[in-house]
Amino acid sequence: AAPSEKKFWGEVKMSWADSVFNSLNEDEKIGQLFMVAAYSNRDKKHIAEVDSLIIKYKIGGLIFFQGGPARQASQTNHYQPLAKTPLFVAIDGEWGLSMRLDSTVAYPKQMTLGAIQNNDLIYQMGVNIAKECKRVGMQINFAPDADINSNGLNPVIGYRAFSESKADVAMKSIMYMKGMQDNLVMACGKHFPGHGDTDVDSHADMPKINHSYERLDSLELYPFRALINKGIKSIMVAHIEIPSLDTNKNVSASISSNVIKGLLQDSMKFHGLVFTDALNMKGVAKYYKSGELEVKAIKAGNDVLLFSENIPVAITAIKEAIKSGELSMNDIDKSCKKILMAKEWAGLDTLKPIKIENIVNDINNPNLEAFNHKLYDAAFTTLQNKENLLPLKRLDTLQIATLCIGENKIGAFQNTVNLYANASHFNLKNPTQNALVDSIIASLSMYNLVLISLENVTKKSDKNFGISPETIALINKIKVCSKVVINLPGNPYALYKFDEIEKIYGIVITYERNAYTLQKGAEL
Numbered sequence: 001a002a003p004s005e006k007k008f009w010g011e012v013k014m015s016w017a018d019s020v021f022n023s024l025n026e027d028e029k030i031g032q033l034f035m036v037a038a039y040s041n042r043d044k045k046h047i048a049e050v051d052s053l054i055i056k057y058k059i060g061g062l063i064f065f066q067g068g069p070a071r072q073a074s075q076t077n078h079y080q081p082l083a084k085t086p087l088f089v090a091i092d093g094e095w096g097l098s099m100r101l102d103s104t105v106a107y108p109k110q111m112t113l114g115a116i117q118n119n120d121l122i123y124q125m126g127v128n129i130a131k132e133c134k135r136v137g138m139q140i141n142f143a144p145d146a147d148i149n150s151n152g153l154n155p156v157i158g159y160r161a162f163s164e165s166k167a168d169v170a171m172k173s174i175m176y177m178k179g180m181q182d183n184l185v186m187a188c189g190k191h192f193p194g195h196g197d198t199d200v201d202s203h204a205d206m207p208k209i210n211h212s213y214e215r216l217d218s219l220e221l222y223p224f225r226a227l228i229n230k231g232i233k234s235i236m237v238a239h240i241e242i243p244s245l246d247t248n249k250n251v252s253a254s255i256s257s258n259v260i261k262g263l264l265q266d267s268m269k270f271h272g273l274v275f276t277d278a279l280n281m282k283g284v285a286k287y288y289k290s291g292e293l294e295v296k297a298i299k300a301g302n303d304v305l306l307f308s309e310n311i312p313v314a315i316t317a318i319k320e321a322i323k324s325g326e327l328s329m330n331d332i333d334k335s336c337k338k339i340l341m342a343k344e345w346a347g348l349d350t351l352k353p354i355k356i357e358n359i360v361n362d363i364n365n366p367n368l369e370a371f372n373h374k375l376y377d378a379a380f381t382t383l384q385n386k387e388n389l390l391p392l393k394r395l396d397t398l399q400i401a402t403l404c405i406g407e408n409k410i411g412a413f414q415n416t417v418n419l420y421a422n423a424s425h426f427n428l429k430n431p432t433q434n435a436l437v438d439s440i441i442a443s444l445s446m447y448n449l450v451l452i453s454l455e456n457v458t459k460k461s462d463k464n465f466g467i468s469p470e471t472i473a474l475i476n477k478i479k480v481c482s483k484v485v486i487n488l489p490g491n492p493y494a495l496y497k498f499d500e501i502e503k504i505y506g507i508v509i510t511y512e513r514n515a516y517t518l519q520k521g522a523e524l
Helices: 002-007 015-023 026-031 044-057 069-082 120-135 168-180 213-218 221-229 259-265 293-298 313-324 329-345 366-379 411-420 434-444 463-466 469-479 492-497 514-523
Strands: 036-038 059-064 090-091 187-193 234-237 275-276 381-385 399-404 423-428 449-454 483-488 504-509
Touching: 002 329, 015 329, 026 069, 036 044, 036 221, 036 313, 044 213, 044 313, 059 069, 059 259, 090 329, 120 168, 120 366, 120 514, 168 187, 168 221, 187 213, 187 221, 213 221, 213 313, 221 234, 234 259, 259 275, 259 293, 275 329, 293 329, 366 514, 381 492, 399 411, 399 434, 399 469, 411 423, 411 449, 434 463, 434 469, 449 469, 449 514, 463 492, 469 483, 483 492
Parallel strands: 036 059, 059 090, 187 234, 234 275, 399 423, 399 449, 449 483, 483 504
Antiparallel strands: 381 504
């Protein structure tokens, strides 16, 4: 490995990485480039399939998806001894392990974190997530999402991005990354060179971004450049077509040597691991067959092939490409060395079995949940407050009603209101029930203040974030007779759907819908 790369992975001799590399044959070196999907909620057949990939094809790592912490740790203890070289174990956990695993702390989504002013909290979240990853036997978390939310209607990024502001995205991504990497869990900036301004979901097809290089350089690339300058260890490349960076048709960034070798490695001086986004996503799988895709990905400069659909076919294709001269063994060696140095950095040279006892308690200790509440508290936003109505004062002069839209029984929001004031409660599961809507409007006209909790809001932009025209019409009728305060436990972009929003007295955004945010929305 080049001295600059050794320095990048720490001022260590990397003697373990060198000796392991020298012990591997050609097939084993190729195997190190593959990271396959594993699930701890599947049957013995699935475990046997993963076993055979480890034993027969000497794969380099696993990315765990659905399951639970104890089951996953047990499986990891089962898989690691089968591997000649310790396996990298990863998770795609943008909001912590709970993105994939049950019985774990559900940290806020990145859009919620974007509202936090104190970025030290984001660092501490990174520390906590790293400790939880290590407790379950993982060395990589595919986070942060460093995309800029420049298109609020983006179907695949949206709530997964911190902000519309490039400086905010960069700062918060750095803090999240540092929190993890200071605790030897590798962060992965994604989705390079920027997936924030697309209107197609790359899981379904290949999005196309028609921005000029100048625009990409000043906006989309900004957070990635900042992360590279602060030492991020890995970057994931997106399945998006960007003609200003590569004019070849249907060539996504993830298989473009202009993007990976030219831009990311040569121009932006990135020395860390380059991951493809999942190779089973239709953004690329639709255009290239198994084998051909993996060869193109290595040729373009990727080090790790994530979620390859057919490992035996891919390995055969890589070996044929080496034989024909399309790929050189040098490319494989370079990536294999980098992977081994990363494994040594992450402590896989001294791998020990995971202790299963108390694992669920350890990653759910009360301090972690208390800290999680601190994150939510720091994010909540009072967006509109006419006549300083909030917090509510002189409760004896107010006739208060609450209306929960999207929920047909009294829940956390309304129960919390009861702790502070006498209020009448109304619930409406579906605003298209005309007779019920008319009777609720008639009843609410008797109250001078109506607190509306919009519990039908969805995170994603499809179907107008869950806000139907009937919901908007209903709120418009209520605000003619009463002062209205809205609690929005969801995506703030949903507010674009309202008209005459300036006539609403108060708007409180709590970003996500769970028992804690509903309770706090009422308290706020």
